[in-house]
Amino acid sequence: MRRHERDELCGLSATEIVDRVRRRELSPVELVDAVFDRMWEVEPTLHAFCTPTPDLARAQAIRLADALARGEAAGPLAGVPMGIKDLLSTAGVRTTSGSWVYRDFVPDQDDIVVERSLAAGALCAGKTNTSEFGYSATGQNMLFPITRNPWNPALTPGGSSAGSAAAVAAGIVPVALGSDGGCSVRIPAALCGLVGFKPSMGRVPVYPGCRDDRLPGVSGWESLEHIGPITRTVDDAALLLSVLAGPDPRDRHTVPCGDIDWIGAARSGRRAGAVAGLRVGYSPDLGYLAVDPRVRGVVDRAVTEVLEQRLGCRVETVTPGWPDPADAFSALIVAETDLTGMRRMIDEHGERMSPHLVAWMREDWTAQQFTDANIRRKALVNAMAELMSRIDVLVTPTSAVPAFPIGSHGPAEIDGRPVSPSAWIGFNYPANLTGQPAASIPAGLTDDGLPVGLQIIGRHLDDATVLRLAAAVEQAAPWSGQRPPCGVGS
Template sequence: MNPIEADTGADSAADEICRLSATETVALIRARALSPVEVTDAVLARLAAVDGELRAFCTPTPDLARAAARRVADAVSSGEDPGPLAGVPLGVKDLICTKGIRTTSGSHAYADFVPDEDDIVVERSVAAGAVVLGKTTASEFGYAATGGNPLFPETRNPWDTSRTPGGSSAGSAAAVAAGLGPVALGSDGGGSVRIPAALCGIFGFKASMGRVPVYPGCRDERFPGVSGWESVEHIGPLTRTVADAALLLSVLAGPDPRDRHSIPCADVAWTARRPTGRLRIAYSPDLGRVAVDPEVRRVVDAAARVLERDLGADVDLVDLQLPDYSEAFGAIIAADTDLVGMREMADRLGPAMSPHLTALLRTPWTAEQFTRAHLVRKAVANRTARLMATYDLILTPTAAVAAFPVGTRGPEVIDGRAVPDEHWTSFTPLANLTGLPAASLPAGFTRDGLPVGIQLVGRHLADGPLLDVCAAYEEAAPWRDLWPPLRASVTTQRTSPNSLNTPSGASALT
């Protein structure tokens, strides 16, 4: 391992600020016990000190952040309501549009693109008092599950900077894991919130399809690449606590006429409470076909026992009997893509476009492939619906492996089996194909000290109950005080709370 041992130059008070949750930050700012300017300055100091190695932010906006923090401070001073996210530092994935702030989508085609409007989620976050720190890195147009793109240096994992943080919301996950803001926005078309959450040891949540509106991303036909993924795309929070995700979702969720897929959310309280009643959980460690690293399987098996022991759940080892949707998922992504516009872009950019993306665009797709893919999607949705009539949740690993070296798209061999590209991401597309709510929760560490996540998939529109279960698991196996060693000067204490196998590089602030 090569954990970050950077000295931020900040004192212990600033370190404490960077380790506050969003809910704690809001409470302290509202009580006038902490200034939003002080919060922003502390996080920006941490960002300046460690992000040269992490590369979580591709376009930091410190001046805009300080100005926003001053506006929140003025609101507090004048007795105005500063909003539910008052002074909370927020990273925004570079695929999500920000008015007046460069949004490149990790592509040379949009290297100088500055949107003239915010995405709905940014608009709502800023109105709620959040302080945008800047744009976080992502793979090119989100078409990879790692942190590399042709435009910027590859993002690194805070637990081991020789390894990937996952993707495509790579920078958002790395930033939250490293204390560069308590929350960040990511997008998830096939696991791009949940996968980096798992590899970075934080919480990631994808609400039901339509709960969080998306626009102009995926919806604006003027922008090839940016307009892809529409039938599977979601925007969701990456956080250090379940309560913080619930807080952010309470701001983000709700219909908007600019997103024809958006739906009401009056049935969701967006709180994190202990669930009532006995849960039935279908546990599939490998979907019957996925090669899984034995260390990941060990940690996920232990998490299943926590759900049984501490939550009183009935966890059944279940053959989900799902069709292999890997090829169908690729075809659905292609069908959602502006193939004409993006093929012209590929011709123009040549080797300056990611090779795997060029390969997808150059595939001679047929109508039969697209229609067959949609039939597979229907079969997956129907089988899952029948299963969820019996079970409250599906439990799987979030990813088949822990973080692997940067510069690659994943291991070629897992548990002795040769596997195709991104085979390790096979678990997460299930929730995108079905639109079901899903979360990735930190479950423990490999013996090499790398985070492992579990995925919980909830019933149709059962976002609230899923958050409740996540909160109960977090209480039973707490992770929020397990940090990569961000500073050599911070006093640390090695801990092993409940089922979590704390690595030698993890630290708990005393």
């Protein structure tokens, strides 16, 4: 296959792939060959995939091609190559959760989202790299090489769905599955110039992840975790959500999803006047976060020039009024962890585990810290509900900073203010604490060419409005479709 032909195939959206495969204008086998040709080219630089699965993907593609030749109906994801975050179980395929402790673990079942994706015709390109058990907003662990950002390999792609975002941004696969317990779909989407959608709590079932009591580290985050797509377009995010969403009795949080036409919601956002008059509350800092001036400038322009002037949204600057919930969020993560199991694991394998994770689990946590965190969460939920009664969506930057050098968990200073290593993700975890839908979409580039994300938070269970506004912005924005420089693996 010639290079330009390969790059054309790897540049297709999932929506385009499904259409061409269904009409038998595109061979899924040829597409898989292009994907892995691209993967072998860029992997030595990016380290997006920790466990590639070329034989599996090719076998799936052959079965799909044979089924189509027999005249069988194609599924909604027919022929779409997909990256699957290594926190999500894949039956028969190694799933390490980014931990040396699980370096040889092969699950006996798929996560529900994997099961649904494969049943819909998706092709598994492999497992994508993640921070250990998802306990970091960057893509580093003690087991695999650190994942790098396709926009600049010296910088982080964000995390913990680091490999998923890097794989999509680099043009290896058009879509990938991520998980988001506090930022981990939206942050890497923002830092890699992509769309990342965290659906409402319960829209997309989570199992066995977060719920397998046999696996310390894997079994945490239950009331915080969401699974969502990382894609290059809003339409592709909607396509995946149409497959992933829907209740399952194995996840007690799931809710009926018949009230949403995911694909229709995205399409409606591109109609003239689709979001005119939408009440947008814009908070550039939530009243307490330090924000890099480069990020603030890009997001300010996006809000003014696109949401307000081009789309006709009614924009109001708001200060939500709740205090920074960082300490409560941290305590709730630990409260939902198998602390006994994790500490036992650390006693045996701690020297091979991420130092920040070891220190976090070894803190002398008290019952009062955990109950205080629950009360803080209730206060935040109430304050957010009051705010959302006055607006349709809350818009913020996604990340307080652009991508920064690999090797750290976050900058020590933002805009001249000393901050904690996790302060840069402070826009994200309020929506995990409340369970509201939230998406990150590209807002433009900094003057030095780094992507900046715009976060859209919707009302309780109002995923459709988030999708509609995201699609409207994507269509109206002058930066729509910007991709990493061609120098990386091109």
